[in-house]
Amino acid sequence: MNIHSVAPKRPDLDRLLIDSALALFAERTYEGTQMPAVAQHAGVGVGSIYRYFPSKEALGNAAFRYAKRTLLDTLAEALADGGPAGTAREEFARFWRGFTRYASAHPDAFVFLEHQQHDTFLDPESRALADELHRVAADFIERGQHAGAIRDGDAEQLVGLALGAFTGLVKLARPAGGLDALPAEDLDRAEAAVWDLLHRKADR
Template sequence: MDTATSIANNASRPVKERGKREQIIRAALQVFAEHGLHGTPVPPIADQAGVGVGTLYRYFDGKEALINAAFCDAKQRLQDHLLTDLDLLDPSRALFDTLWARLTSFARNEPETFQFLEIQDHHSYLTPESRSQEQALLIPLGMMVIIGQRNGLLSDRLKPDLAIALFWGAFVGIFKAERLNYLTLTDDDLKRARDACWLAMANDTANGVTS
């Protein structure tokens, strides 16, 4: 092997390694979403990723490390999808509707990732790094609510963290009900659910709905 070929191979190795790691994380998201965390051993994840168990352990020390990697990956992709190019320091009804629409498209386009984020069991596994990734999404949303309450757009009946929990819980609940075949969500259903969440959070003088 000549020097140029050796250099090219060495340069491509980090890309290949990163691709394999992402492949395993995506497989973990699918398997965890379908089977949960506690009842899922490592071998089915390796099978889903199309790698050997030994290869998986070259990238992750164990299931706990894989859960944290999947969690950080899912939260980062949700954050990017939800918040990119939005000015959260200027809250409005239009901004609320945009957040709802973006969250809807994320739930529709990445159902396994969204279902994984629904799981509460992963919180017992999370490292400080993973919790920091979660806060990177929650803190901007919390600031948006605080500013909205101070400028009179949002009601101060609810604490900011309670308002966010209400919004997230309602959204997750209706999509989980659809996934479990308790209901079928039409576009009109989603608009009505959006408007109901807005009415629960908005100041009485700013509670108009949009079509």
């Protein structure tokens, strides 16, 4: 007789709670969401939340880190598609595809990341993850500037301009069903318009 008991597989309740939190944060904002509402959305008792996340701040940071890591992974996959990019324009197209895939697959997470302020609750680990994404984007801008393909200017500001334009597009598309509902030619035109914000115009 085997005296060693087999521990039951733990249900992925922490992920369910994070998904519920992201859905409510996107709808009501972080500040407007209470822990009992997250429990109700997830279909569990309030006590279940506190076994995984001892505070709302802990849940908020877990949701932020999950959303940010997923975005970084999606961008890394898109940037690696087809091997090294030959030009800054080609690399931008891969960034665009990565953000489009992420916003389509994780709409609540995108809204949470881009439409809200997080300074009130982010811990050092979450802030470091946020900085990592900024570094990836700013590095692309700086390399493009050195190659003469991207206009002069502060890299962080240029990233903000491009990301703000993309965020606005997502916001406009959300009531109609999200980016997936937009015709491909509309997405292509939007991509070209955002690139036009960044690229260095030829001297006349």
